[in-house]
Amino acid sequence: MEPGPPGSSGPVEPGPCLSGQRGADHAASASLQSAAGTEPGRHSLAVAAVLPAGGCGERMGVPTPKQFCPILERPLISYTLQALERVCWIKDIVVAVTGENMEVMKSIIQKYQHKRISLVEAGVTRHRSIFSGLKALAEDQLNSKLSKPEVVIIHDAVRPFVEEDVLLKVVTAAKEHGCTDYDLEFGTECLQLALKYCRTKAKLVEGSPDLWKVTYKRDLYAAESIIKEIISQETCVVMDSKEDNKHVGHLLEEVLKSELNHVKVTSEALCHAGRHLQQIILDQCYNFVCVNVMTSDFQETQKLLSMLEESNLSILYPVVVVSVHFLDFKLVPPSQKMENLMQIKEFSKKVKERNILLYGLLISYPQDEQKLQESLRQGAIIIASLVKERNSGLIGQLLIA
Amino acid sequence: MEPGPPGSSGPVEPGPCLSGQRGADHAASASLQSAAGTEPGRHSLAVAAVLPAGGCGERMGVPTPKQFCPILERPLISYTLQALERVCWIKDIVVAVTGENMEVMKSIIQKYQHKRISLVEAGVTRHRSIFSGLKALAEDQLNSKLSKPEVVIIHDAVRPFVEEDVLLKVVTAAKEHGCTDYDLEFGTECLQLALKYCRTKAKLVEGSPDLWKVTYKRDLYAAESIIKEIISQETCVVMDSKEDNKHVGHLLEEVLKSELNHVKVTSEALCHAGRHLQQIILDQCYNFVCVNVMTSDFQETQKLLSMLEESNLSILYPVVVVSVHFLDFKLVPPSQKMENLMQIKEFSKKVKERNILLYGLLISYPQDEQKLQESLRQGAIIIASLVKERNSGLIGQLLIA
Incomplete structure (x- = not known):
């Protein structure tokens, strides 16, 4: 399905849809006003997100894979899920985890009451994990609870501070440029992969300094301090x-x-x-x-x-x-x-x-x-x-x- | 003066010269063993360091220039000075600060009892600050307490976790390659500046992940956590x-x-x-x-x-x-x-x-x-x-x- 013409009477999404949310959610929405200013038209657009989370975090210097490292006793990936989940126009979030971490991931989703999450088994590389996620979204199975999306956001599981306006930029760009590879600022092969195997739209756009990636142990420390500051x-x-x-x-x-x-x-x-x-x-x-x-x-x-x-x-x-x-x-x-x-x-x-x-x-x-x-x-x-x-x-x- | 031939009987420097130091000094010397393994011969080599510290830290999002931001109540630059100061073969450390921060810097040196530090006024750019520092070292003034160095290390004031082995690499490379611009891995114009205006040797070598720069507020948080961890x-x-x-x-x-x-x-x-x-x-x-x-x-x-x-x-x-x-x-x-x-x-x-x-x-x-x-x-x-x-x-x- 292509987005409808401007001015059509579809639901008001994508577009910010916060209500009664503030405080800690500011972690993920500090620039909401600016996002509201760039709302990409009032159309119904099926958006999903894929999170490759099969990494083992060898650079972290700790035995736990970094996406499962605790910050205030809660695993890092739960913060990332929280940031995506609160964007109501993202209909499905597909997380790719390794078989051995499948149960851990299920218990995280249950304990922190995450919604709209589906799990798929990660591949041996990041790209294969993304492929698994996209495949689950693209497949038109009768039993699948996933709806086939028009735009897929591919987001690192270890970038917990993603803001809604960045996600909105992604969707807007995907809508404007279709699947072209125009303006591929931080391009990796992920995009090519998405283009090649799935008939869904994908594009990478520039993020903000807040969209940093937890890579080293010092980044975990920084993330903990930032979260503490936000909730204080x-x-x-x-x-x-x-x-x-x-x-x-x-x-x-x-x-x-x-x-x-x-x-x-x-x-x-x-x-x-x-x-x-x-x-x-x-x-x-x-x-x-x-x-x-x-x-x-x-x-x-x-x-x-x-x-x-x-x-x-x-x-x-x-x-x-x-x-x-x-x-x-x-x-x-x-x-x-x-x-x-x-x-x-x-x-x-x-x-x-x-x-x-x-x-x-x-x-x-x-x-x-x-x-x-x-x-x-x-x-x-x-x-x-x-x-x-x-x-x-x-x-x-x-x-x- | 050129370094003497291998095997000459000069003092054993540069080379690690710690004694009775451990604990917090590990911040700056976690890889001492490896440094000892690459000791660049037993020659007397006059080494100095220049720290451009005239920046205003606009990316930090705080009014204080980042080099003066407190970590456990002590300004960041004092940690960097401590890391350089404990390397006994660095004879002089020249810090370039703006006129308005000169008194603050003097009080930091006094309060934390830093030794071998000289202050010069920073220029309007980082390069001009480095130039001021090099000029002070190069000038052969009768009243100057500074000795003319053969190798100058140019080090950011906001990289507090510099290790002795990295500094040793710098000096070794300078000794081996003279002032050529060979292997300029993270080359900036600083090196060219040093080559152009001073008859001292300068070279940039690759650092370790620990040699990160405090740029954003999150880096200050990370630095504080790392320092707390070290002293605990x-x-x-x-x-x-x-x-x-x-x-x-x-x-x-x-x-x-x-x-x-x-x-x-x-x-x-x-x-x-x-x-x-x-x-x-x-x-x-x-x-x-x-x-x-x-x-x-x-x-x-x-x-x-x-x-x-x-x-x-x-x-x-x-x-x-x-x-x-x-x-x-x-x-x-x-x-x-x-x-x-x-x-x-x-x-x-x-x-x-x-x-x-x-x-x-x-x-x-x-x-x-x-x-x-x-x-x-x-x-x-x-x-x-x-x-x-x-x-x-x-x-x-x-x-x-």
């Missing part, structure tokens, strides 16, 4: 009271705002506006500071943890929750309150299974205004560290500011 | 008793060995063998676990901190010290001991000024053997996290295992 952009402060007695929570919120650059702080009374908090969770905020003022235990933090567990927020990224408590160390020795707060260790073990990193923070609350500011500032530094590092070795610790 | 290779366990009562310290040592892969654990009784510990510090171990069994306070940790402060170990890298204490939580409530241990916060602030990161760790010591193993394992996980992350936001915390 926003922090939600949850308070256990609406108006009364919330003074100190708001003071902390103010200090957090000044301590953490480019971090959006959202204050939210859990008991009064659960719906609002639900929206924040849906919007993919991965960091929560739960201020417990009204009670001396973890009542509010536990409510928040339940909400987070019910949502599937932590499937893709570890969620940080800091349970904050206040105490005037002059009036009550911290040890007394600490005894009570020690149970955070048990909570943290339980929620770690759901990929939630729980820490406790006891902030000194002296009468002196200046000293209070100082302990709030210390608290903000600790919160910033926990959000930034996402250190699973320190969960369940009760930190003191 | 070795951990020294210090105990406060020689034979008696040291049981639990040794148990911890064993668990640490099994928990931390590729980490050398050195047990050392502080009071009996200070000289041995001095050697470990001289050998550049950047991680210390101080086990306090005999006393309930920080006596041993304080001794260790004094030794570290007297050494200059923490000038280049932050040193991690974990002060470990044991307690049977069944017999004594942890809060009681914690009250006493809270003073670690004040110590940590003081030693942070000297680039020492101090943390406290209270390990539960139950009678039950299996439970003890579990709490030791928890303790080892926490120690591993602290060593790996080197998080300055969490100094002075008393963590509980």
